[in-house]
Amino acid sequence: MMLLTNFKNPFYKLILLILIIGIFLRFINLDKKIYWHDEIYTSLHITGYLSNEWKSKLFNGQIIGINDLQYYLHINPQKTLNDTLNVLAIDDPHHPPLYYILVRYWRHLFGDSIIVIRSFSTVMSLFVFPAIYWFCWELFQNSIIGLITIALVAISPFYILYAQEAREYALWTVIILISNSWLLKAIKVTQNHHNIEPKIIRCWLIYSGLNAISLYISFVSVFIIIPQTIYTIILENFRLTKITILQGISILISVILFIPWIVVFICNYEQYQRSTSWTKLKIPSWEILKIFALNITRIFFAIDQEFETLLNYLSVIICLILVGYAIFFLIKNTSIMCWGLILCLIITPIVLLVLPDLIIGGIRSLSPRYLIPCFIAIDISIAYLLGSKLIDKNTKNIKIWSIIIAIIISGGMISSAVNSQNDTAWTKVISYSLPEVARIINKTQSPLLISDGNGYNSGNIMSLSYLLNPDVKLQLLSNTKDYQLPPGFKHIFLLSPSDEFRLQLEKQKGLKANFVFQDIHLNLWEIEH
Incomplete structure (x- = not known):
């Protein structure tokens, strides 16, 4: 509304233009990027097929085609919502059901294509704009800062990539923004009344409901509830006050509402450990810090898998300096009511994810989706810095700050525009190179692709089904013992x-496995026979 009523002002015109471009970039080429490993499991969960069910039908050594793979990714009228809940409980208990329930109904309403299933996240991502504006307003009561934050998020390659992904993180972003805004509102309402009136109770009950919804979208919502709790305790000087008591009761209500899925999680804890075993992989500490710094930079500029270039190093260093100064500037120029929550949102995920990876090992912090609360707080810090410099008439070097804003906005815009034309992205992680694998296979005549259940093969094979030519055949194996190559393939x-499987094949007379392609997550070999 503000953009419309102030449309004659060049600043508001610019923000509106950036917002329109950001919306356009979210919807363009929705089906161009690879439908990767994790999105495959979104489809499998929605369709209601248990892992054992589809793997037993596909990984049985028979020669199959592309359509045989995709059968399990499409709606089956015989599968109900109960099947979806059952799959989540048994196969992926660490993924609460709300997102999958919503997307299941979305799919029934609008169709069964990749565009449709991704479009749910894209539409949800549009609610980020009013939600983040409201959050900034509750913090600063300044429309300029809110609008600059909208501009930063609108053309951010990070948020655009997750807005185009069939996962729960766009929806989760909206809810955590509303939750933070409502917390600030509840605190202010409580501070303005001496007695606990119905209005206060209503505010805190809504806050409870928002946190419960957030938990039913993602377990990672603890990275919102914990910093919110720490913030309130600090704000109240570590005293037991109306606000700390009401927030404690509210969080308790949220947890009680979430108990049904907590029980599911506990009952299937062993499956959770198997599903998240990848987080225990140990890599050098400097590599963790490097990737964490890289992910912060990706909020503003799209830097793909390659990091070993001078330009990338410079981009990371400059971004980290700017972020550090923005946080310092925020703390120096605002009250703890403002900077306290922002700082808690930044620090908590770092303490809970990055530090354990550095101390005991693991790669939990390498998944930037878990750091979304931290990244939102960083965006707001940057917006506060830039907005303050623009509206302060005494600011020296205002032209320099205007140039900095132009670089950030144009850099994000160009990065996102280039990303929109690519068939993969750094967020696809373990499936990043599958388009190249598909190109290699599609160039050959009468090809057969063989795979076992090793590593991420199950999801990646399903993902490849959207990239391979219809004439490509597949043979998926659950047992490779005494395996013999089938005849008739060039x-x-x-x-x-x-x-073990590759060496077993090479021991057979006349066979040799030639290396064709690899990245850190997958490799492709061709059998010379």
């Missing part, structure tokens, strides 16, 4: 085979 490929 080119035979192996996708990320176990070393």
Whole structure:
């Protein structure tokens, strides 16, 4: 509304233009990027197929086609909502059901294509704009800062990529923004009344409901509830006050509402450990810090897998300096009511994710989706810095700050525009190179792709089904013992085979496995026969 009523002002015109471009970039080429491993499991959860169910039908050594793979990714009228809940409980108990329930109904309403399933996240991502404006207003009561934050988020390659992904994180972003805004509102309402009136109770009950919804979208919502609690305790000087008591009761209500899925999680805890075993992988500490710094930079500029370039290093260093100064500037120029929550949102995920990875090992912090609360707080800090410099008439070097804003906005815009034309992105992680794998296989005549259940093969094979030519055949194996190559294929490929399976094949007379392609997550071999 403010953009419309102030449309004659060049600043508001610019913000509106950036917002329109950001919305356009969210919807363009929704089906261009690879439908990657994790999105495949979104479809499998929605359709209601248990892992054992579809793997037993596909990984049985028979020669199958692309359509055989995709059968399990499409709606089956015989599968109900109960099947979806059952799959989540048994196969992925660490993924609460709300997002999957909503997308299931979305899919029934609008169709079964990649565009449709991704469009739910895209539409949800549009609610980020009013939500983040409201959050900034509750913090600063300044429309300029809110509008600059909208501009930063609108053209951010990070938020655009997650807005185009069939996962729960766009929806989660909206809810955590509303939750933070409502917390600030509840605190202010409580501070303005001596007695606990119905209005106060209503505010805190809504806050409870928002946190419960957030938990039913993602377990990572603890990274919102914990910093909110720490913030309130600090704000009240570590005293037991109306606000700390009401927030404590509110969080308790949220947890009680979430108990049904907590029970599911506890009952299937072993499956959770198996599903998240990848987080225990140990890599050098400097590598963790490097990727964490890189992910912060990706809020503003799209830096893909390659990091070993001078330009990328400079971008990361400059961004970290700017972020550090923005946080310092925020603390120096606002009250704890403002900077306290922002700082808690930044520090808590770092303490709970990055530090454990550095101390005991693991790669939890390398998944930037878990750091969304931290990144939102960083965006708001940057927006406060830039907005303050623009509206302060005494600010020296205002032209320099205007140039900095122009660089950030144009850099994000160009990055996102380039990203929109690519068939993969750094967020696709373990499936990043599958388009290249598909190109290699599609160039050959009469190809057969063989794979076992090693590593991420199950999801990646499903993902490849959207990229391979219809004439490509597949043979998926659950047991590779005494395996013999089938006749009638000119080119035979192996996708990320176990070393045992590959060496077993090479022992057969006249066979040799030639390396074709690899990245850190997958490899492709061709059998010379």
